[in-house]
Amino acid sequence: MDPNDRTALALSAVALAIALVVATTVTLERVNTRTAGNDSPPGTVGLARPHPPLDRAPGEPIQTTGAPSNGSVRQRP
Secondary structure: OOHHHHHHHHHHHHHHHHHHHHHHHHHHHOOOOOOOOOOOOOOOOOOOOOOOOOOOOOOOOOOOOOOOOOOOOOOOO
């Protein structure tokens, strides 16, 4: 191996190591260090809003407006 190749390889390895250290440092400075908790935020009671009842029973097909109920529907062969 040529001495110039070794020098170039060593300089590339040093540059890569420096880039990794800088990237890790910058990333860790921007990490939000809050901890998770089971406490609810202030002003909340912890209850979900009730949903309106469904207009149809489960399993009942959805009624569409503007189309005949027995209209021809193209399906994939």
